[in-house]
Amino acid sequence: MHVFVTGASGWIGSATVDDLLAAGHSVTGLARSDASAAALETKGVAVLRGDLDDLDAIRRGATGAEGVLHLANKHDWANAAATNASERAAVETIGEALVGTDRPFVVASGVAGLAQGRPANEGDANPFVGPDSMRGGSENRAFDFVDQGVRSIAARFSPTTHGTGDHGFIALIVAAARAAGVSGYIGEGTNRWAAVHVSDAARMVRLGLEQAPAGARLHAVAETGIPTRAIAEAIGDALGLPVTSIDPADAVDHFGFIGQFFGMEMSATSDETRKLLDWEPTGPGLLEDIAAGAYTAAHVA
Known part of the structure; x- marks a missing residue:
């Protein structure tokens, strides 16, 4: 085709x-x-x-x-x-x-x-x-x-569609952690992101x-839904930074525009897609990618 x-x-x-x-x-x-x-x-x-x-x-x-x-x-x-x-x-x-x-x-x-x-x-x-x-x-x-x-x-x-070289949402959250010296999550960090x-x-x-x-x-x-606190903890471990909660009122100041989204519930399933297409994900998970340095290598902004 x-x-x-x-x-x-x-x-x-x-x-x-x-x-x-x-x-x-x-x-x-x-x-x-x-x-x-x-x-x-x-x-x-x-x-x-x-x-x-x-x-x-x-x-x-x-x-x-x-x-x-x-x-x-x-x-x-x-x-x-x-x-x-x-x-x-x-x-x-x-x-x-x-x-x-x-x-x-x-x-x-x-x-x-x-x-x-x-x-x-x-x-x-x-x-x-x-x-x-x-x-x-x-x-x-x-x-x-x-x-x-x-x-x-x-x-x-x-x-988050993640991997080495990604410059999307997770890369921006990592950049905010570097700039602030802390890896943050919003509120209790119980809202979840699919990945x-x-x-x-x-x-x-x-x-x-x-x-x-x-x-x-x-x-x-x-992955149906990863708690944003777990994402922040993985980033903190990868960067050697403390992890802390950010008040929702301060989210945009801390994260930039991505603060509008990091506190949102964005979980999802893919059962029907897998059946329809005979598709089974085989790549690493988000936390595994972060731990492996996908967002903390020298070339990542």
Whole structure:
């Protein structure tokens, strides 16, 4: 299959491209910079220059592919409205390009906010609808195209897709610990985060592209829920720092914007995904990764 991938040089996208190539697929990757283009070309990936605001380029990439993985996001936390608008426009552009083709269209999403008082599961509908909602309501917008002959699939990622080289949420929490001289958790630290190793997430995305039916909700979750206090303790052990509770009122001051999320319950299961795709995570767990130095090696910011 020839696959068009947005976010092809990103953290999850890069691992997914490697998995696609290893499985015999060919890839065209969207690249906004010379460095990204060079990294993709080195792997044997065809490069389409553009970014998430270049809808003409995105349309060309989708039209010329047999399947699409939309993994890019601006992640501009200072301008959520612009990020959401860009995400929605990209999803609409890809969906419109694939109408009537029955081709797979995998859209990156997340498990946050799907359930209250229990781990989220694949049966939970995404509550974010409309352009002003989280991610511009992109998961539900993609599913709008199912009735128009598009095999839309949601790939819901854990709040941490971890591994050596990750620059996401856990890396930011580690950076906050270094800056403050203490490894913090919020409140009692009993809220839990789901987790998955990046290699397992990449394989799940590829299997979903190949096998999942239209309207499927896939959970890239290996560990249902790790208490955030345990995460802070693992970071403290790895950095040789004391561990302490941070008052919720001080969370953003201590952690930066990630303090808005570190106190949230974001646990989830993946039982249905495992059955559907015959997918079984094999990578290291989050605490194991932290202990092994994935976030404390010299090259990690």
